[in-house]
């Protein structure tokens with residue numbers, strides 16, 4: 001009968017176990033207690049109808065030869081009373097064991113799953129940008145929250161309902177075969193038919209569940225996107241008609257599959273109930289004849305019927321769980337795919353701390369392909385780019401929109417790995433160095449800076465957690481935002497929300513510049529750091545940044561030709577290829593004569 005559970009289903013259970021095993025460390029004792037409880041529950045289940053059988057057998061034929069009958073016959077009043085008492089005691093024991101097991105197993109499953117969820121989040125945060133850019137945030141959020149809680153419920157149910165039901169079934173069958181092989185066979189056939197039904201239905205439920213989860217993920221992604229661009233959608237009139245319809249369409253699709261899953265699962269429970277009722281009917285018929293012919297006692301028949309009725313609850317729970325198992329495995333599979341994704345950018349086995357830069361960083365025939373799903377349509381964002389970024393000097397990175405400037409900058413802190421070629425740090429491949437040591441040397445201002453969901457102070461000290469309040473204030477005063485921060489509801493302790501987009505563009509930009517100044521790394525990466533600042537403020541920031549980058553290795557994206565003149569070196573890009581690279585002075589001369 002266990003065969004019914006093997007095949008693809010057992011494989012999937014094995015997969016769930018493999019996925020969660022690392023997070024069950026230290027739960028050995030509780031697991032052992034849960035197994036012990038399960039064994040007692042199975043035992044109680046098997047013993048429970050026996051007092052009834054003994055009482056009935058005694059009543060039907062008080063002159064039986066059985067040991068129990070003889071004992072009851074010796075003092076009927078006491079015997080019947082104690083058997084009734086045993087009946088109640090067993091019922092109480094069963095209730096208590098169920099309760100204890102439910103607490104224990106649920107606690108166990110919950111703890112394992114919460115640990116798993118934390119690890120899942122940590123793994124997501126370690127993934128490189130290309131991973132995140134290829135996915136929808138809303139979908140990731142549902143996976144981490146919704147799928148893990150589904151998995152948690154599924155695993156708890158699996159531990160209690162599935163394995164235990166199988167054990168109860170096997171134990172019951174063994175007892176029945178021992179009493180009367182024919183009755184045992186009836187239950188075996190009924191049970192196996194029920195399992196077979198669950199097996200075939202389970203697969204269809206799993207398929208529908210998988211589809212439903214996918215639709216739900218799409219819905220979450222759509223919602224996150226729409227909420228993220230609510231300003232534009234409202235302004236341009238897309239917030240009602242089209243957006244509404246789009247959401248409704250996707251929502252309806254998700255509902256359709258949800259209904260299908262429900263229908264399949266409920267249908268399964270119904271079928272199992274029917275099969276059990278049929279089994280009982282057949283057994284009653286066969287059993288009654290057997291009692292008449294004296295082959296079995298009336299007590300045996302009652303025992304059988306009690307077993308069959310007692311199996312109803314675990315069986316329907318089991319049927320329900322197999323429906324759920326399909327959904328659980330669908331969730332587990334999706335989660336496993338994230339969990340098993342090793343970050344494409346991480347420290348090499350023998351990574352060493354990056355030393356101070358002496359000669360410079362250089363790109364050697366670097367190519368970067370756009371991360372598009374359609375491989376043939378992938379365009380080259382950077383194509384065979386070779387250039388030098390001399391140490392201790394300022395390099396201007398220039399070129400039109402979409403020419404690949406930001407992409408080139410991303411290569412330096414290894415936020416992006418080249419598809420071909422290599423980035424060299426004093427002649428050594430960047431991959432030789434530990435990521436954290438490399439990144440900790442860099443002060444970066446992104447083109448579209450966002451702030452983390454921390455306090456303003458923690459945002460400023462992100463790259464230099466040991467910075468004192470005085471040091472932070474000195475910087476915020478210098479960039480002219482000290483007063484502004486002081487006026488926030490909680491000053492420096494105000495928590496930033498929504499990536500900081502509740503600040504004005506200029507305020508956010510100044511905060512980002514302050515953050516880079518506080519880290520004060522030996523390497524500076526500035527992607528149009530004065531975007532969104534008014535003319536005076538921009539001039540002021542440029543002066544501050546020029547002072548800060550004096551003698552530092554600096555990459556500075558700018559569209560301002562006057563700025564280029566003030567720098568030492570130039571990298572000019574056009575459609576992903578190098579247009580010019582060399583000293584700034586020579587570049588300026590060439591521009592002047594119009595070459």
Ligand SMILES: Nc1ncnc2c1ncn2[C@@H]1O[C@H](COP(=O)(O)OP(=O)(O)OP(=O)(O)O)[C@@H](O)[C@H]1O
Nearest residue numbers: 133370371372381400401402403404405406407408
């Ligand atoms: N994650 C990505 N997936 C696909 N294409 C990308 C990705 N990032 C950038 N691109 C494409 O690569 C090209 C270069 O982008 P990049 O951001 O480097 O340009 P840029 O020179 O910084 O432009 P701008 O002056 O507008 O900031 C663009 O055509 C852009 O559409």
Ligand SMILES: [Mg+2]
Nearest residue numbers: 405406447527
């Ligand atoms: Mg850019």
